[in-house]
Amino acid sequence: xxxxxxxxxxxxxxxxxxxxxxxxxxxxxxxxxxxxxxxxxxxxxxxxxxxxxxxxxxxxxxxxxxxxxxxxxxxxxxxxxxxxxxxxxxxxxxxxxxxxxxxxxxxxxxxxxxxxxxxxxxxxxxxxxxxxxxxxxxxxxxxxxxxxxxxxxxxxxxxxxxxxxxxxxxxxxxxxxxxxxxxxxxxxxxxxxxxxxxxxxxxxxxxxxxxxxxxxxxxxxxxxxxxxxxxxxxxxxxxxxxxxxxxxxxxxxxxxxxxxxxxxxxxxxxxxxxxxxxxxxxxxxxxxxxxxxxxxxxxxxxxxxxxxxxxxxxxxxxxxxxxxxxxxxxxxxxxxxxxxxxxxxxxxxxxxxxxxxxxxxxxxxxxxxxxxxxxxxxxxxxxxxxxxxxxxxxxxxxxx
Amino acid sequence: xxxxxxxxxxxxxxxxxxxxxxxxxxxxxxxxxxxxxxxxxxxxxxxxxxxxxxxxxxxxxxxxxxxxxxxxxxxxxxxxxxxxxxxxxxxxxxxxxxxxxxxxxxxxxxxxxxxxxxxxxxxxxxxxxxxxxxxxxxxxxxxxxxxxxxxxxxxxxxxxxxxxxxxxxxxxxxxxxxxxxxxxxxxxxxxxxxxxxxxxxx
Numbered sequence: 001x002x003x004x005x006x007x008x009x010x011x012x013x014x015x016x017x018x019x020x021x022x023x024x025x026x027x028x029x030x031x032x033x034x035x036x037x038x039x040x041x042x043x044x045x046x047x048x049x050x051x052x053x054x055x056x057x058x059x060x061x062x063x064x065x066x067x068x069x070x071x072x073x074x075x076x077x078x079x080x081x082x083x084x085x086x087x088x089x090x091x092x093x094x095x096x097x098x099x100x101x102x103x104x105x106x107x108x109x110x111x112x113x114x115x116x117x118x119x120x121x122x123x124x125x126x127x128x129x130x131x132x133x134x135x136x137x138x139x140x141x142x143x144x145x146x147x148x149x150x151x152x153x154x155x156x157x158x159x160x161x162x163x164x165x166x167x168x169x170x171x172x173x174x175x176x177x178x179x180x181x182x183x184x185x186x187x188x189x190x191x192x193x194x195x196x197x198x199x200x201x202x203x204x205x206x207x208x209x210x211x212x213x214x215x216x217x218x219x220x221x222x223x224x225x226x227x228x229x230x231x232x233x234x235x236x237x238x239x240x241x242x243x244x245x246x247x248x249x250x251x252x253x254x255x256x257x258x259x260x261x262x263x264x265x266x267x268x269x270x271x272x273x274x275x276x277x278x279x280x281x282x283x284x285x286x287x288x289x290x291x292x293x294x295x296x297x298x299x300x301x302x303x304x305x306x307x308x309x310x311x312x313x314x315x316x317x318x319x320x321x322x323x324x325x326x327x328x329x330x331x332x333x334x335x336x337x338x339x340x341x342x343x344x345x346x347x348x349x350x351x352x353x354x355x356x357x358x359x360x361x362x363x364x365x366x367x368x369x370x371x372x373x374x375x376x377x378x379x380x381x382x383x384x385x386x387x388x389x390x391x392x393x394x395x396x397x398x399x400x
Numbered sequence: 401x402x403x404x405x406x407x408x409x410x411x412x413x414x415x416x417x418x419x420x421x422x423x424x425x426x427x428x429x430x431x432x433x434x435x436x437x438x439x440x441x442x443x444x445x446x447x448x449x450x451x452x453x454x455x456x457x458x459x460x461x462x463x464x465x466x467x468x469x470x471x472x473x474x475x476x477x478x479x480x481x482x483x484x485x486x487x488x489x490x491x492x493x494x495x496x497x498x499x500x501x502x503x504x505x506x507x508x509x510x511x512x513x514x515x516x517x518x519x520x521x522x523x524x525x526x527x528x529x530x531x532x533x534x535x536x537x538x539x540x541x542x543x544x545x546x547x548x549x550x551x552x553x554x555x556x557x558x559x560x561x562x563x564x565x566x567x568x569x570x571x572x573x574x575x576x577x578x579x580x581x582x583x584x585x586x587x588x589x590x591x592x593x594x595x596x597x598x599x600x601x602x
Contacts, residue, residue, distance in 0.1 A: 003583050007552040010504055010533050011446040021437050024458045028433055028465055031426070220427055 092317040092332050096310035099357035104303035109392030110150065111143045112296035115400055116361075117325070118385040121164055122183035122192065127375035131171035132164040133181055134384070135192040136199060143397040144296040148248065152212040155399035158205055161192035164381065184372040185340075207399045221245055255300035262308050265291060281314035282336030282348035289350055289362040293390060309350075323351050324384035329360045335367065338382075342371030346382055361386040415478035419471050429465050436482050437461070443483065443553055447490050449500040456493065460486040476563040483554050484564030487546050498538045505534030529587055536586035540579050547572055548579040 090098075119137030124130055140156040161181065163169040172178070179194045196205025212220075254261040266284045288309045292302060309315065314334055321331035329351035338344040345367040351360040364383035369376040376382070388400070415432065422428035440460055445453040463485050464471075471481060490497065537545060546565060550556045558576075562569045 003580055003587070004548075004552045006529070006533060006587075007537070007548065007583070010530060010537075011553060012504075014442040014445045016438065017441055017445075017450075020441070020454055020457065024437070024461055025430060025433055027458060028429060028461055029427065031462060031465055219430070 090317060090330075092315045093310045095317060095330055095332065095352065095357070096306050096315075099352055100303040100306035100310065102357045103306055104299050106299045106302070107392060108146065108298065109394045110147070111145055111393055111395070111397060112391075113141070113143050113393045113395070113397075114293050114390045115139070115141045115388040116293065116385055117159070117388060118383075119159075119161075120383045121373075121376070121381060122181065122185070122190075123369075123373055123375045124181045124183060125171075125175065125375075129171075130375045131168040131175070132376055132380060133161050133168065133172070133183070133192060134164050135161050135181075135183060135185070135190065137161060139400070141399045142294065144294075146248075146296055146392075148217055149214045151214065151397075152217070153209060153397035154211075155207050155209045155397075157207045157399075158197045158199065160194045160196040160205065161199060162194060209399070251301060252298055255298065255304045258304060258308060258311075261301075261304055262311075265305065265308060266312075280336055281312060281334035282346075284312055285309070285315060285332070285334045285348045285350050286362065289359065289385075292359050293362075293385075293387060318347070318349065320354075321349060321351055323361050323386055324363055324381050325361075325386045325388075327360060328354065330354050333365075338370075338373070340371075342369070342373045344368065344370045344373040344376070344382065359387055359390060419468050419478065422465075422468055426465070429468060432464070432478060433461055436479060439479075439554070440482055440486055443549075444486055444490065446553055447500065447549060448493055448496050449503065452493055452496045452500075456486065456489045459489055463489075476560070480556060480560040480564045483550060483556060483560075484566070487550065487564060491542060491546075494542065501534040501538040505531035532586050533583065536583050539586075540582060543567075544575045544579040544582075547575040548583075551576060 117137065117139045119134035121132050122135050123132050137159040138156055139159055140154065142155075143153040145152055163172040180198075181192045182189050183192055184190075191199065193199045198205075254264070265287055288305060291297070291305050297305070309332075316333050318331040318333045321329055323329055330353075332350045332352070333347040335345065335347050338346060346364045347367055349363050349365055351363065352358065353360050362383075362385045363381050366373065366376045366378055366380040366382050368378065369380070373382070415435070418428055418431050422432070437457075441453070441457050444457050444460070447453075448456060460482060464482055467485075471478070476484070537548070540548065543565075547561055550561045550564065556564065558569060558572045561567075561572045565572075567575075
């Protein structure tokens with residue numbers, strides 16, 4: 001017996017602590033969800049996303065202008081009556097109810113596939129004479145299986161930072177076409193690079209893939225179920241947990257239970273002590289966009305989600321908009337303020353296809369820039385998530 | 401008595417991948433937690449006792465989660481990295497550790513009847529020396545104690561300890577031999593049951 005052995009024997013054995021293990025696992029999971037950017041499953045990339053969360057009533061009074069209401073006689077939800085392609089005349093409610101109707105008629109498939117391109121804008125250089133770049137631009141293809149016994153796949157790649165518009169490109173060239181930019185992001189300086197994969201903390205420039213196997217899905221579900229106990233002090237987290245723990249059948253029931261669905265999709269304000277009140281309309285719009293693009297929900301549940309958004313009081317129709325990819329869509333907007341210290345006022349805009357009413361994307365558009373954003377003109381796209389393709393498919397997972 | 405043996409390392413070659421994935425999918429970090437909770441818990445409870453250990457174990461994993469984007473696989477394995485974080489946190493609880501050691505020294509012998517007679521006899525003697533051993537460990541300076549216990553309890557190699565504690569490789573060896581010398585002195589250096597070989601590089 002040597003002295004190290006004696007030391008080990010002195011300390012002896014430690015009984016396992018399953019309760020503590022569960023407790024810490026729960027705390028980790030809560031933390032994970034907070035870091036998951038509010039997406040129900042946190043599948044989105046964890047780029048240092050600029051904070052745009054909107055707290056209680058921040059903009060509720062400013063944005064009570066309900067959409068332009070000119071219904072024009074036709075029943076919005078009448079089957080076989082596509083709304084006329086003059087979206088500017090339609091109210092937000094009409095547009096969203098039409099979108100619900102269209103969504104309900106979509107076919108199901110083996111995978112819910114969504115291809116997106118996204119990024120967030122940073123102003124560089126002086127307020128006058130500087131220009132705006134898109135940082136952390138990524139392309140992602142997400143395949144979420146209908147069946148719990150199929151594996152989910154996500155493919156993504158970093159596209160490299162770039163000037164936002166043609167005018168920004170010209171200003172960038174005039175500045176000598178630098179290949180990196182140091183920008184302020186939330187609470188730290190980030191170094192953006194034009195070289196795909198070179199921006200710190202982001203993906204390689206080539207496609208990378210990650211999978212969630214059925215066994216992992218089971219584990220995540222179990223974890224979510226365990227966490228129900230842990231989240232009693234925060235209804236917002238509870239709702240996410242509950243959603244993650246739901247079986248496919250339970251999720252399907254949401255289609256016919258709008259009250260419960262609403263509580264899950266737009267949590268807060270109901271019960272619990274630590275709840276900071278209901279979500280602001282812009283956050284609600286973000287949540288709806290997240291659900292509609294990332295969740296493998298049935299056509300009925302997707303339609304129900306559109307109807308919930310249609311029922312929100314503070315969403316305005318802003319008519320024809322151009323998205324970051326140059327496509328024309330109809331915009332549904334809610335005003336809010338960036339919470340990253342810039343206090344930039346922006347419109348959160350859900351963009352729908354004017355003909356099919358499918359989701360084209362989500363973008364934040366500057367109304368009045370402040371702080372580190374100073375120099376961005378009104379109309380500048382502050383954050384973009386462009387949907388290149390979305391829908392149920394029977395194809396096998398692969399990247400674009 | 402079973403030593404706190406190494407658990408988990410060999411088969412978990414994809415820890416790095418899991419950490420990478422957890423950057424985007426925070427839930428994935430749960431896999432790291434599941435793999436290492438038991439041994440980190442054992443290590444921290446050994447050093448601080450169950451009450452103080454609770455927060456330290458929790459904070460070890462929460463800190464690792466928060467720092468997961470900074471994790472550098474070229475420098476350390478995940479297991480080493482976690483022991484490093486835990487050891488740092490234990491450093492804030494020095495008095496608690498000394499108290500825990502005092503309690504360990506007082507603990508009455510738990511004799512096992514099974515096994516060879518010689519072994520039982522050795523254990524009896526070892527049990528008798530508990531207070532001295534515990535007091536000697538308590539008297540070590542923090543750096544020496546960290547190295548000693550990362551070897552004895554966690555079974556880390558010198559290279560891993562160097563990374564975990566962010567100290568030079570050579571310092572690990574010198575701290576360990578200093579610690580062991582003090583322990584032997586406290587136990588009465590000529591005790592025949594002690595292995596006196598200066599074989600620190602084990």
